[in-house]
Amino acid sequence: MAGHSKWANIKHKKAATDAKRGKIWTRLIKEITVAARMGGGDVDANPRLRLAVDKAADANMPKENVTRAVQRGSGTLDGVNYEEVRYEGYGIGGAAIIVDCMTDNRVRTVAEVRHAFNKNGGNMGNEGSVAFMFQHCGQFLFAPGVNEDKLMEAALEAGADDVVQDEEGGFEVLCDPFAFSNVKDALEKAGFKAEVAEIIWKPAAETVFTGEDAVKMQKILDALENLDDVQAVFTNALIED
Template sequence: MSGHSKWHNIQAKKGKADAKRGKIFTKIGKEIAVAVKSGGSNLDSNAKLRDCVAKAKASNMPMDTITRAIKKGAGELEGVNYEEIIYEGYGPAGVAMLVNVLTDNKNRSASDVRCSFDRSGGNLGATGCVSWMFQRKGQIVIEKNDAIDEDELMMKVLELGAEDFASDEDVFIITTTQEEFSNVREALEKENFEFVSAELTMIPDTTVKLNLDDSEKVQRLIDKLEDSDDVQDVYHNAEFDDAFEE
């Protein structure tokens, strides 16, 4: 995958963040609540919660909103019980897609996701049909600036246990194993690095190179899925056409 499209894929997966900020906060809040229910509200002892809070901060989520989500998960405020479901399928041009859902109504979510695929020329598949093409990794994105020395940062993160370091357009992309993600992220936080994003994600082993028309079709499907309140993340193995603009 070319460096250009690698960062473009990350941007495309996230959608138009500024326009969807309120929806993003709601989705991250659900992740925080689920992390608290599964591991408690103590940040020191709940690594998953620490990762969720770091993701929230990278998205500029206000601290009072983060605190409220933690209290909901802990039962201190009224909340909803969510179930996590992963849908798998193929989008236009045979693009493999994973749709991560947190929902309080499985039937509604299944209907919404299936309808989005059907109307976009894709189709849902059985569990396991595409997940084997992806690996769960940690991904930290840092915006480039004059104060950051690329070689020093690369050596630092590799010594911390990162798997890969890439310089791409206006950002540095740091990839870790799932197990090392928290350690690398927390070490960089302590040195006051600010993140464009910091999260566990699904990275494809191989990609499908798309032409401009198929790039637009796949992006429309991603946007449609992400518009659902139940959908947390959409992962794919599309490599968009270089001429494609969101």
């Protein structure tokens, strides 16, 4: 796709993440707290918690912050009770958007999400209005230069569903969300460290945005991602430089 580089975008995203480290830590604390509440505070027995703790380590979050979040979630320390909520909606030209949130006040969160959509030219949809356009899956992205045969062997043996090479020579490994931890362990044991490793909503097909429409679409996404209660935003819009 001319003008679009997945690997350039990944580096850009990492730089943006570093610039917003405080906010990233806040989101990770919420995720750790909820994961511990739902599956217990044992990292080895709770894959979701383990993923969140791994992300916290990648974001250079102090271990004491992680420990406190686990304790709050598992009930050994008082704290705010967060709940997960997902919103769906449309951006420019009907592009699909999924917004994952964690909140202690649903009324506040839905009002803020709706405002971000409406103010920037989008609109909220009903539950299920766009989710059918996405696949909930584990995703691992590897930069160009990885040994294809060894990666494919390690991934498929670990239970991955697919290994796809992109036009730049990078690889994407997809798996069921429940197999994420096993696949991640197996890949790392085989010597493969992903540039990105996360559970996502992957669009079945993407719509390319350029020019003014790309700017407008990015504005909606930025407005949503900047909300305090938003954990992640997924879209089928592919915004080119």
